[in-house]
Structure formats: structure tokens, C-alpha cells
Amino acid sequence: xxxxxxxxxxxxxxxxxxxxxxxxxxxxxxxxxxxxxxxxxxxxxxxxxxxxxxxxxxxxxxxxxxxxxxxxxxxxxxxxxxxxxxxxxxxxxxxxxxxxxxxxxxxxxxxxxxxxxxxxxxxxxxxxxxxxxxxxxxxxxxxxxxxxxxxxxxxxxxxxxxxxxxxxxxxxxxxxxxxxxxxxxxxxxxxxxxxxxxxxxxxxxxxxxxxxxxx
Amino acid sequence: xxxxxxxxxxxxxxxxxxxxxxxxxxxxxxxxxxxxxxxxxxxxxxxxxxxxxxxxxxxxxxxxxxxxxxxxxxxxxxxxxxxxxxxxxxxxxxxxxxxxxxxxxxxxxxxxxxxxxxxxxxxxxxxxxxxxxxxxxxxxxxxxxxxxxxxxxxxxxxxxxxxxxxxxxxxxxxxxxxxxxxxxxxxxxxxxxxxxxxxxxxxxxxxxxxxxxxxxxxxxxxxxxxxxxxxxxxxxxxxxxx
Numbered sequence: 001x002x003x004x005x006x007x008x009x010x011x012x013x014x015x016x017x018x019x020x021x022x023x024x025x026x027x028x029x030x031x032x033x034x035x036x037x038x039x040x041x042x043x044x045x046x047x048x049x050x051x052x053x054x055x056x057x058x059x060x061x062x063x064x065x066x067x068x069x070x071x072x073x074x075x076x077x078x079x080x081x082x083x084x085x086x087x088x089x090x091x092x093x094x095x096x097x098x099x100x101x102x103x104x105x106x107x108x109x110x111x112x113x114x115x116x117x118x119x120x121x122x123x124x125x126x127x128x129x130x131x132x133x134x135x136x137x138x139x140x141x142x143x144x145x146x147x148x149x150x151x152x153x154x155x156x157x158x159x160x161x162x163x164x165x166x167x168x169x170x171x172x173x174x175x176x177x178x179x180x181x182x183x184x185x186x187x188x189x190x191x192x193x194x195x196x197x198x199x200x201x202x203x204x205x206x207x208x209x210x211x212x213x214x215x
Numbered sequence: 216x217x218x219x220x221x222x223x224x225x226x227x228x229x230x231x232x233x234x235x236x237x238x239x240x241x242x243x244x245x246x247x248x249x250x251x252x253x254x255x256x257x258x259x260x261x262x263x264x265x266x267x268x269x270x271x272x273x274x275x276x277x278x279x280x281x282x283x284x285x286x287x288x289x290x291x292x293x294x295x296x297x298x299x300x301x302x303x304x305x306x307x308x309x310x311x312x313x314x315x316x317x318x319x320x321x322x323x324x325x326x327x328x329x330x331x332x333x334x335x336x337x338x339x340x341x342x343x344x345x346x347x348x349x350x351x352x353x354x355x356x357x358x359x360x361x362x363x364x365x366x367x368x369x370x371x372x373x374x375x376x377x378x379x380x381x382x383x384x385x386x387x388x389x390x391x392x393x394x395x396x397x398x399x400x401x402x403x404x405x406x407x408x409x410x411x412x413x414x415x416x417x418x419x420x421x422x423x424x425x426x427x428x429x430x431x432x433x434x435x436x437x438x439x440x441x442x443x444x445x446x447x448x449x450x451x452x453x454x455x456x457x
Binding site: 062064065073092099100149 | 288305316
């Protein structure tokens, strides 16, 4: 029985998983859970993940939530190339550092833009609030500055010379505002360059495929 | 030069790092970064950790932020007992799962009671209406329910029968509201039992030592807050007060 990945590619962490699994030729069954149809709230999905969120994994009797946990589990089970989660302690610590930091910064602020610009209008049928959007963009810019100064600096990737789980989690989050018409890469040449490198490392075709629904 | 850990035990993740290092007899120099004095915002510390947060680690040329990263690094470098971060792939995944969910659920909510009841009044001179505290506690209640149903269930610890990094990160957060008189363990027998087991596994003396500051936070109500810090935090406080 292959690993089942419960995904909706509208979701950033789902895209990270999709890309990671595909890139590493990990055999899996794509179980589509359509968020906009509320499928994540169903009783059936609740048996896979009682937290009722995507992504989720089912490997035989074992179920797992949280994209970071799933990425790490897959990297270990399928023995993926070292650069994704380096065995060198210091490099690994840097990946952990980013993965921890991003929850309440890049992820949170990126999501806010999607919620304000797309989700709320969709759900309540009213246009989005420009003031709220402005504030959200300001907050995202603040964390992007930290991202560039602390995590990226002048390196090709967050940890050294090769793509890791850190870059993967970052890129899918940063594509979310782009998908809502907020081009956060504009006026950020360093970030643009990093994005190109990440796309290259993932493979342009796979990257596009993962982001098709969003864009 | 040995390992340096930059900590303020008022901070939940700092307590996790402190307890872990002490419990595992990891030799380190305790570098006190007093949050109320704004020491995290400037000077040598500000240069070392540009995110300007505690905890932080310095090990030779390596500097590291984020408690999860620090705990994992220490567990590998000092080869701590397996139960903290099990080598079994599935158990390890369950620790990772909790550590990830923790950020925006338990961590997001447990600290707010301290802000509402002590810190905001201390920083702004204003007290907030009781509804604000109720709102915060209601949100925490939701997270606690998920914690009990999904992560703890009927097990003695989050992952099986021994304490892990997951329990450690959870317990230090859940002690935060206790310090301001919000006893979230009251009426939650399962959680209470788990807390006792965690204290036992950590060692009661070490646990008390780590929590002394937070459990006596009310004594700090006359402390002078660094004015630069007040300014630095003003936008965050305003948002919390809305």
C-alpha cells in the first residue's frame, strides 16, 4: 500500500509536500481534499486528521498532520538526498531555525493577505478592505526584510549552496500573495534571484504544475 | 569557549531550553538577557541575534535562534537519551507534528493571559476589561481541547510512555497562565495528571527552579520597564488591546 497524501494545492504547505514527493519520486496516492468545498471538515477526513486540516499523510495505519512533520518523515523513510535536511549538524540547525521561525512570520503574514483579499470576500460576498490589506502587506514586508537579512543574506539558498526544506517551505508561502495579485517580489531583486534558483532546483515544470491552481 | 545560552526564564521557550540543558547535564554558560530591561533589543545581544529574541545559542562561531532548533541541536550534539527525540521514525514524526502545531496553537494562546493581566498594564498603565481575558481564555480552551483529544489522548505523554521534547515545549507554555492566576489545569484531570508526570520526569526541583520567576511574576508589578522597550512594543500592544 502506497503512502496517501491528502492535499489541496491551494494550500501552501500542501504544495511543499507535493513538490517534495514528486521531485524525489516518492510513490504516493494524491487524495484531493477540496478546501473550498469544505471537504476537510468531513467526518471521513476527520478520521485521517482529527485537526481537520491539510496536508495529512496516511501510511498504512499511521496518520500524520503538519507539513513539516510529514516532510521530515518522508525524507527519512525514503532516504532523500542530504541537501533537503543536511546531516551536518550546523546546517541542519539552520534549516530547523527557519522552519520554526516561519510559522508566525512568513506563513502567518502571507496567509493574511490571501484571507483578506480572496477568502473573506469569497465567503461573505463583500469586497476586501484596502486598509486591512495595506496593514497586512506592511507586516509581510517587515518579515520579508528579516528573511533577507537573517536567513538569506548573500547566499544562494537559505542553507548554503543547495536547496533545502527551508527554501521549499518559504517559496510556497511567498507564492501565495503573488497568486492574489500582490507581487512581493517586485523591488526585491535578491528575493527574485533566490526564487529563480529555487524554481530551477525544483524544476520549472513541477513548480508550475504545483502552482497552477493558485495562479 | 563553551556553549552559551541566552535566556530569560520569564520566557516559555527559554525555560524549555534551560530545563533540557540542565536535565541532560549539558555544560553551558547562562547568559541572562533581561527582557524587561530591553536587553534583547540592543547591544551585543542585538548584534548576535538580529531577530532580537530569546532564547539564543552561541557555540563557537555558530549562533542559533528558535527554541525548537536549539533543542534539536543540543539533543544531537550531546547525544541525549533517545526518548527526547526518538530515533523510531513514527515516534519522531509525532514529536515533529506536535512541535509544529504548537507554534500557532498552544504557544499562540497560552502566553496571552500574561499579557492581558500583567504586561499590558505594566507597559501602558491601562487595565483591560475582563471580557478581553475571557476571550483569550476561550481561545486557549479550544487549543487545550485539541491538545487533549489529538496529542495526549489516553497516553501518559504526547509520544508514548516517556517524556519527549513535545511534552517539554507544551508544559512550559501551559505554566505561563498559571503565573497570573489562570489555572488551566483546574477541571482538566487528564491534563493535570500529564503535568504531574512531566514534572516527575523533569525532576520537581529543576521544574520549580525554572518556573520560579514566572510563578512570582506579580512581585514584578512594580518593576521599571525600559522606555525604549515600551516604544518598540507599542504597535504590538496596541494590536493586542483592540
